[in-house]
Amino acid sequence: MTMDLFSSSPRHSKDDDEPDSSEIKIYSVVEITRHIKFLIEESFPSLVVRGEVSNLTRHSSGHIYFTLKDEMAQIKCVIWRSQAQQMTFSLNEGMKFLVRGKLSLYEKGGYYQITVSDIQPEGIGELQLAFEQLKKKLFAEGLFSEEHKKPIPEFPETVGIISSPTGAAVRDIVSVCRRRMPSVQLVLAPVKVQGDGAVDDIVRAVKDFDTYGNIDVLIIGRGGGSIEDLWAFNDEKVARAIYHCSIPTISAVGHEIDYTIADFVADVRAATPSAATEMAVPDESEVEQQLANLRYTLIQNMENTIGYYRDRLNHYEERYAFRRPENIIEQYRQQADDLERRISQQVVHCVRMNGQNLKHLENQLRTLNPRNTLKRGYTITHQRNKVVQRLHHLTEKEPATIEFYDGKSEIEIRKNSR
């Protein structure tokens, strides 16, 4: 470069802004840079550029720097910290984005760049991307893994609900619970389920229930809505709160087709709040049936056991050992009978014998009867109503009676002689 080049060049330019001037304007670097800056920034106050992200740098200041490129060219981009904090998803190299912003010139670097005011993934929605990214991240951390899943208790006495107090979800949960098992206690932590404050509400409610403790199972959910409406349930803070909650949780967000991060991190995902309640609360009639079966089995068992022991008892009773006393008694009884028989025989014998004796004695007696002697011709003398056996008992001059076999005779005793 020589001064010649500069001094001669204006002459060729006839329609120069300053045709009369032979002087060439000499810029300082900052002057020309500012000039360019002005031109650029005035021409493109706002623009949208499509391209692929590369050379991604997240500075510790919080600003994000990257290059947006296509096959032919590239352009530097910056996302200031305040903007970066509001992003729901994070940038990945190689992904295509639509970048909205202003073209600006960075004076110190001498290059132009896009100051990004909004960036959206191309093809899928921004929220969808955020969802996929958080899902991937938490999956990698193991928040969804099966080994962390707690079993849902079979018979909860108290069910916690985190939902909007005015939403359809709570109404559904209450009505399903009433139908299945009205004795279950339902406790609601009223929260906003969408919009500002929803995430904080839900996180606080999860922690409150966990601290409170007297909850057997927790249902976290809301009725259906757009992906924006359900967004609180895709929040990382909500996901971590659920993960750290010691109460078994059932997520029930939206409809059948809606999947949220909360669904993946919860112990069980239910398609709807009603379905969640059916999982949490058993059906009373089924439990009654189960109870009736157990009761029947219990009684059956008791009867069987009693029957078994009764049989054994009967068996033992029939053994000889148990029958011995009976035998002995019978033998004694028989012996007694025998003795009785013998005694009575003896008596009969005795009586009979005595009867014979008696007759014999009677005969003997009969033969000894003095009247028999009278038969043979002897007489008995009575005086003064006494039998006179000896002569000297007989008193003279007195009457006496002589008894014959066939009669008596009154006599007078005249004189006794010896």
Add this chain to the structure above:
Amino acid sequence: MPKKTKSEKTDSFEHSLKKLENIVQTLESGETPLDETLQKFEEGMKLVQFCHGKLNEAEKKLKILVKDKNGDYSLKDEE
């Protein structure tokens, strides 16, 4: 969510039903002495009654979890 199973409440329906099932199982295995069978039978019937009672408990209202300034929790009826 990391597993941190809470210690089971001993008077809970679940606990009672489990106990009842265990008793039935024990008895079904046979070989329990008569005294024990009787005792278990009585216990079992009591559990049956208890469980029925639990099921028959009156319909409960929806309660709201309330945290006061001291950080203590209480339940109040839904308005």
